[in-house]
Amino acid sequence: MPEIQQTGAPEAAAYTQHAKEAYHRKDLLDMAREEARAALLAAAQRAVAAGALPAAPSAAFVVEVPGDAAHGDLAANLALVNAKALGLPPRKIAEAVVAHFPAEDMFEKVEIAGPGFINLFLGQGYYAGVVMAAVLCGGEYGRTDAGRGEKVNVEFVSANPTGPMHLGNARGGALGDCLAEALSWAGYHVTREFYINDAGNQIAKFGVSLAARYLQIVQGPDAVPFPEDGYQGDDIRQRAQDFFDEYGAAPAQKDAAELEQLLIDYALPRNIAALREDLSTYRVHYDVWFSESQLHESGAVDAAVRLLQERGAAYEQDGAIWYKATAFGGDKDEVLVRANGVPTYFAADIAYHADKFARGFTKAIDVWGADHHGHVARMKGALDAIGLDGSKLDIVLMQFVRLVRDGAPVRMSKRTGKAITLTDLLEEVPIDSARFFFNLRDPGSQIEFDLDLAVAQDSENPVYYVQYAHARICSILKALAGDGVAFRQDVAFANLAKLAAPEERALIRQIAAFPGEIVAAAKGYDPARITRYVAELATVFHKFYTACRVKGEEEGLLQARLALCVATRTVLANGLAMLKVSAPEKM
RNA sequence: GCGCCCGUAGCGCAGUUGGAUAGCGCGUUUGACUCCGACUCAAAAGGCCGCUGGUUCGAAUCCAGUCGGGCGUACCA
Numbered sequence: 001m002p003e004i005q006q007t008g009a010p011e012a013a014a015y016t017q018h019a020k021e022a023y024h025r026k027d028l029l030d031m032a033r034e035e036a037r038a039a040l041l042a043a044a045q046r047a048v049a050a051g052a053l054p055a056a057p058s059a060a061f062v063v064e065v066p067g068d069a070a071h072g073d074l075a076a077n078l079a080l081v082n083a084k085a086l087g088l089p090p091r092k093i094a095e096a097v098v099a100h101f102p103a104e105d106m107f108e109k110v111e112i113a114g115p116g117f118i119n120l121f122l123g124q125g126y127y128a129g130v131v132m133a134a135v136l137c138g139g140e141y142g143r144t145d146a147g148r149g150e151k152v153n154v155e156f157v158s159a160n161p162t163g164p165m166h167l168g169n170a171r172g173g174a175l176g177d178c179l180a181e182a183l184s185w186a187g188y189h190v191t192r193e194f195y196i197n198d199a200g201n202q203i204a205k206f207g208v209s210l211a212a213r214y215l216q217i218v219q220g221p222d223a224v225p226f227p228e229d230g231y232q233g234d235d236i237r238q239r240a241q242d243f244f245d246e247y248g249a250a251p252a253q254k255d256a257a258e259l260e261q262l263l264i265d266y267a268l269p270r271n272i273a274a275l276r277e278d279l280s281t282y283r284v285h286y287d288v289w290f291s292e293s294q295l296h297e298s299g300a301v302d303a304a305v306r307l308l309q310e311r312g313a314a315y316e317q318d319g320a321i322w323y324k325a326t327a328f329g330g331d332k333d334e335v336l337v338r339a340n341g342v343p344t345y346f347a348a349d350i351a352y353h354a355d356k357f358a359r360g361f362t363k364a365i366d367v368w369g370a371d372h373h374g375h376v377a378r379m380k381g382a383l384d385a386i387g388l389d390g391s392k393l394d395i396v397l398m399q400f401v402r403l404v405r406d407g408a409p410v411r412m413s414k415r416t417g418k419a420i421t422l423t424d425l426l427e428e429v430p431i432d433s434a435r436f437f438f439n440l441r442d443p444g445s446q447i448e449f450d451l452d453l454a455v456a457q458d459s460e461n462p463v464y465y466v467q468y469a470h471a472r473i474c475s476i477l478k479a480l481a482g483d484g485v486a487f488r489q490d491v492a493f494a495n496l497a498k499l500a501a502p503e504e505r506a507l508i509r510q511i512a513a514f515p516g517e518i519v520a521a522a523k524g525y526d527p528a529r530i531t532r533y534v535a536e537l538a539t540v541f542h543k544f545y546t547a548c549r550v551k552g553e554e555e556g557l558l559q560a561r562l563a564l565c566v567a568t569r570t571v572l573a574n575g576l577a578m579l580k581v582s583a584p585e586k587m
Numbered sequence: 588g589c590g591c592c593c594g595u596a597g598c599g600c601a602g603u604u605g606g607a608u609a610g611c612g613c614g615u616u617u618g619a620c621u622c623c624g625a626c627u628c629a630a631a632a633g634g635c636c637g638c639u640g641g642u643u644c645g646a647a648u649c650c651a652g653u654c655g656g657g658c659g660u661a662c663c664a
Contacts, residue, residue, distance in 0.1 A: 064603070067610080077606065083644060090644070114607045115644070160664075202664065229663095320662055331590070331660085338662040345664050373591050374659050399592070400657080407598095441600075444592060446657075448599070453613095458626050460613065468626050476623050483623095513603095520603070532601070532611095539611085542627055551623040587626070 027144050027515035028130050032106065033063045036074050036120050039102055044078070046100035053096050057082035063120075065513070069506065072111065072119030073126075079116040090116025127505065128496035130512040134567035135489065142574050146519045147188030153356050154180040156367035157279065158195040161271045162206040163233050165278060165422040167401045168369050171447065173422070174438035174579075175398060176367040177284045178527035181578045186522035191361070194279075194286045195352060198268060199293040200345055206231060207260030210267055213240035214259070218252040233418060239267040278422055282431060283580040295351045301343050304351040304386065305336050313385035328381030346375075350382045357388055365525065367396045367443075396525045399446040401438070406452065429454040432581045436463040439531045439579060462535050466572065467584055469538035473569040474585040476550055477562070483551070485558070492563035495556035499564060503540075503547040507564060510540045514571050518578075527579075534575035541568050 040063075047053040061078040079094035086093060094112040101110050108123040134141045156176020159169045177192070184190045197203075209230035216224050217240060230236075243251075243266050251259055272289075279286070295301050305321060308314035313324050319339035323346070326333055336347040356364045368375070376397070380390030403410040403420065413424045425434060433454040440462070441447050453461055477487065499508065514533065521529040550561045573583040 062604085062606090064606085066607080067602085068607075071607070075606085080606075080644065117607065197664070200664080205663095318662085322662095335662045340662080342662085344662070349664095370592070370658060372659090372664080375664090376591085397592075445600085446593080450599085461626090462612080464626060465612095468624085472624055472627085479623050516603090524604095529603090536601095536611085543629095545623085546619095546628045549623065586624090 027519075028126065028133055029065070029512040029516055032122055032126060033074060035104075035106055036063045036076065039104060039107070040076055040078055040097060040118065042102060043097045043100040047096040050100065052099065053093065054086055054088070057093065057097075058085060065509075066119070069502070069509070071113060071117070072109075073122040073509070074120040076118045076120070077116075078118060079112075083116070094118050124497045124500075127499065127508050128493070130508050131496055131499070131563050131567050132493055134511050134514075134570050135492075135563055138570055139574060139577075141570055142514045142518050143185050143187070144515050144519060145187040147183065147186050147522065149187065149189050150363060151189045151191070151361045152183055152363040152365060153191045153193055153359075153361040154183065154365045154367070155193045155195055155356075156180075157284070158197065159275060160197055160202060161268060161275060162202055162231055163235050163271070165275065166419055167403065167422070167425065167449075168398070170282070170422045170425055170434065171401050171438045172367050172369070172398055173279060173282055173284045174435045175396070175443055175527060178435075178439050178530065178579055179365070179367070179396070179522075179525060181580070182518055182521040182527050182530060185578060186519045188522065191287045192285070193288040193290055193356075194275075196272060196289060196291045196293075197345070198272070198291055199296050200342070200348065203264060203268070204260075205229065206236075206267070207264045209236050210240050210243075210263035211256065211260045213237050214243060214263060215252060217241060217244045218249045235271075239263075239270065242270075243267070281426065282422065283435065290352070290355075292348055292352070295348055295355065296343070300351040300355060301348050304354055305343065305347055307386045308336065308350075308382070311385060311387070313382075323378070323382060323385070325378045325381060328378075328385050330378045330381055334378055346378070346382075349375075349379060350386065353379070353383055353393060354386060354388060357392065362392060364393045365396060366393065367398055370397050370399045373397050394525065396443050398443045401447045401449050404448050404450050410451065430463075432467070433461070433463050435579055436466075436531060436581050439528050442526045442528045462531075463581065464587075466534050466538045466576065467582070468587060469541050470569060470572045470576070470583045471585060471587045472545065473541070473565050473572070476565055477569075480551060480562070485551075487562045487566060488559055489563070491555065492559035495560040496563065498557045498560045501548055503544040504561075504564060507540045507544045507568060510537050511567055511571050514575070530575055530578050534572060534579075537568065537572060537575065541572075 037059075041059060044053060044057050048056050057078055058081065061076055061081045063074050063076045066072060066075040078097065079090040082093055083090045091112060094116045098110050098112055098118060101107075105123055106126060107120050109121040111119045111121070113119050137143075154176055156179075157165070157169050157172045159165045165173075180190045180192050205227075208227050212224050212226045212230060213236055216226070226232075240263070243263060251262055254262065276289075305314065308323060309321070313327065314321055314336060315324060316322070320335050321337040322333045323336050324333055325331070334346055335344050336350075337343045353364060376395045379395070380393055383390040383393060410420070412418060413420045428451060429437075437449055437454055438447065454463075455461075457464060480486075499505070514537075517529055517533045521527050544564070548561060550558060550565065552558075553561065576583045
């Protein structure tokens with residue numbers, strides 16, 4: 001934690017107090033909001049004491065940032081929500097409260113507007129404090145302790161290791177990773193986790209598919225039929241070929257089960273390694289790679305099924321063991337163990353989530369494709385059924401991605417003719433674009449991913465628009481440095497009161513909103529807020545740039561504006577860092 | 588049939604736990620570079636917020652119904 005630097009200038013000393021508070025609280029806007037609320041309630045108390053109000057108003061009102069800056073920095077609906085209970089028109093209540101509003105230097109002006117809103121205008125000290133906080137906190141600006149270190153597990157992608165990752169995994173990767181990042185910035189203790197489905201039906205199918213391809217290589221393409229429901233992909237052929245190159249034709253003599261296992265043992269680790277590598281290229285790094293087979297081997301799956309049976313939440317029928325979903329809010333019961341004795345994915349998933357909570361997480365967040373939504377209720381219900389709290393599991397359901405080129409949907413890869421993989425996508429669009437675009441919409445919305453736009457090198461492309469703002473600021477600093485003008489924090493901080501133009505104020509307000517935006521993204525499981533935030537910040541900066549010059553202004557104003565540029569650059573860089581999108585110094 | 592998600596400007600989307608005159612980008616029309624990066628900015632036009640009713644000081648937002656679209660409803664994962 002860097003020390004707050006004391007500047008020599010006397011005016012700056014007072015402002016530094018704001019910056020200091022911001023540093024500890026990490027969110028000046030939130031602080032102002034709370035102070036506004038407290039001041040309004042105190043004013044109401046005084047109004048009651050003075051006989052101007054019949055009774056104290058309810059505290060159930062909101063203090064929000066109005067959409068229109070003309071309505072102040074903060075607006076309270078205290079008078080509106082209390083009109084009925086107090087039996088007075090809203091404006092009368094507002095007048096009584098405002099008349100007793102304490103004189104505080106934090107609020108410059110308090111107004112009554114519209115049907116009875118109380119609009120509060122923050123003073124220069126606040127605005128200066130925001131700039132200082134961003135400059136002083138630097139790469140830490142935006143971090144808060146809202147999550148109080150709560151241990152959360154974010155599981156995402158968890159792609160099937162039988163093949164390469166598809167577009168849904170690509171979205172899930174960008175979404176889950178940025179969500180984890182937002183949670184971390186918001187003060188949660190985050191673990192990123194990948195669940196490897198290396199057991200069960202699809203692995204058996206994987207083995208059968210590999211064996212068929214291998215035998216086709218050894219005995220000729222028509223010697224062995226490829227199973228109807230086998231994995232068709234070229235990756236399967238490639239693994240079989242690699243295996244043949246290494247071990248020759250001898251393994252073909254083994255019986256089917258033995259050969260399949262041999263091929264699985266050969267191909268699965270390679271596939272998992274490929275997943276890791278592809279995700280790493282995509283800038284996604286996990287803390288934990290959790291293997292499903294481990295749950296089967298340790299007996300955790302059997303134990304979970306037994307626990308359900310003991311608690312009367314499971315029963316046997318037709319040779320299978322069923323989970324009584326109907327007793328826990330589900331609409332139909334589900335098979336846990338098939339008649340052939342093999343547990344289902346569902347049974348393993350119950351054991352898996354029980355394991356997560358046993359590891360001390362108080363919140364488990366899973367990012368799933370929307371096609372799994374039917375699984376949500378029964379998963380939570382099953383956790384309740386084994387005595388864990390299903391509400392501690394949150395599922396972020398992610399809608400599908402539609403690729404579009406030249407205005408027409410793209411279904412297949414041009415090169416392979418098969419479904420488009422993450423690798424295919426990254427061959428065509430920069431990683432920056434992919435990560436940004438997948439986080440442009442909230443998880444619940446279908447995304448239309450415009451391939452033409454994602455590679456466009458102009459302002460139509462939102463990634464470039466934001467990156468350009470960052471590069472532009474770097475360019476200003478460089479141009480000034482070329483003229484022998486360096487950023488001087490002490491001079492800048494002493495002159496922050498000069499930042500009074502509407503465009504400067506708007507930019508500072510946007511900077512002030514950053515910490516709260518991160519908390520909202522984290523708590524709402526919506527990292528798209530960060531993407532939209534940085535785009536908006538870039539817009540507000542460009543407007544400032546057009547309206548206000550830096551170079552050539554008198555020393556005080558120049559330095560103050562330089563501080564604003566540095567603050568903006570910091571916030572842009574931090575926001576982009578959360579998305580793992582690069583913040584170039586020049587483009 | 589039942590369940591989940593979604594209907595906001597020509598297109599793609601925001602709308603801060605119910606707030607003030609419903610916004611943004613693209614597209615269309617019109618402007619702004621002798622000047623810190625015009626990869627930028629300013630302005631105009633463009634709306635039964637799918638529809639109907641309800642809740643209240645106040646609804647795009649909440650509730651009920653209805654229409655339209657997507658997805659799910661396996662001893663698959």
